[in-house]
Amino acid sequence: MTCAIDMNHVFFRYAEFRMEDINLQLHVGEQKALVGLNGSGKTTLFKLLLGLLKPDSGDIFVFDRKVTNDNLWEMRQNVGFLFQNPEDQLFAPTVWEDVAFGPRNLGLSEEEVAERVEWALDRVDMSKYINRPVNQMSHGQTKRVALAGLIAMRPNILILDEPFTGLDFKMVTTMIDIIQKLRQDGISIIFTTHNRFFIENWSDSVVVINNGRIVYDGPTKEAMNQKEVIANIGDWNQLKNQISSYQQA
Numbered sequence: 001m002t003c004a005i006d007m008n009h010v011f012f013r014y015a016e017f018r019m020e021d022i023n024l025q026l027h028v029g030e031q032k033a034l035v036g037l038n039g040s041g042k043t044t045l046f047k048l049l050l051g052l053l054k055p056d057s058g059d060i061f062v063f064d065r066k067v068t069n070d071n072l073w074e075m076r077q078n079v080g081f082l083f084q085n086p087e088d089q090l091f092a093p094t095v096w097e098d099v100a101f102g103p104r105n106l107g108l109s110e111e112e113v114a115e116r117v118e119w120a121l122d123r124v125d126m127s128k129y130i131n132r133p134v135n136q137m138s139h140g141q142t143k144r145v146a147l148a149g150l151i152a153m154r155p156n157i158l159i160l161d162e163p164f165t166g167l168d169f170k171m172v173t174t175m176i177d178i179i180q181k182l183r184q185d186g187i188s189i190i191f192t193t194h195n196r197f198f199i200e201n202w203s204d205s206v207v208v209i210n211n212g213r214i215v216y217d218g219p220t221k222e223a224m225n226q227k228e229v230i231a232n233i234g235d236w237n238q239l240k241n242q243i244s245s246y247q248q249a
């Protein structure tokens, strides 16, 4: 089966942290949750996928093509990455310019660029902020604009680092709607979350990372009662018991 993403025996180390023998496949059209405790290596894994960090060894394939320095830019046009801190990914003077940056780089006509920007900003409900400087927005607004910049590129793969964190309820439903529509177009998605609800309802499969190693990879239906999974995402019952112990105290 063709993989959208295939990480093959990837090793990487920071001074005090190692990613060891990462093997991960995201199939075409699949929606995969990458979960793990704080500091387990999720964002690092995404940065390796994007070529923002270089593996010490191992290979990464995108649609069966090995990612190398020579095709890195081409690959990135096909892969949208929503940063955990989207403040780090906006840099143009205004919202409009920021969303237009990617489509312009694709060499589209100004008319097509304008069409995509309008469509993308409308999707995330940010059309009335087109002239707003990107550093004068709230966190949730920044995330919406960053997402608009991604979908304006019409990527085939989306990598979303904590897409639901910091969004209001209405925007969570908008985000789910956007993801669902993109998925119907056949886009492959890998996202991180610490929230069981999103894992249970929005992923086909779950990959669990603990201290730089993958400790579980399997269908979501089977994952939620596996001990490697529970140990790394927590358990509703644990939370319920804790709440009731406070209520009784």
Ligand SMILES: Nc1ncnc2c1ncn2[C@@H]1O[C@H](COP(=O)(O)OP(=O)(O)OP(=O)(O)O)[C@@H](O)[C@H]1O
Binding pocket: 014, 015, 016, 017, 036, 037, 038, 039, 040, 041, 042, 043, 044, 045, 084
């Ligand atoms: N630039 C860096 N230099 C050195 N170590 C780093 C760097 N960035 C991250 N680390 C370390 O790598 C480990 C993994 O970090 P990473 O950001 O990938 O975790 P994460 O799973 O995304 O956590 P979170 O759930 O908090 O987002 C952590 O121990 C962190 O301290």
Ligand SMILES: [Mg+2]
Binding pocket: 042, 043, 044, 084, 161
């Ligand atoms: Mg992270």
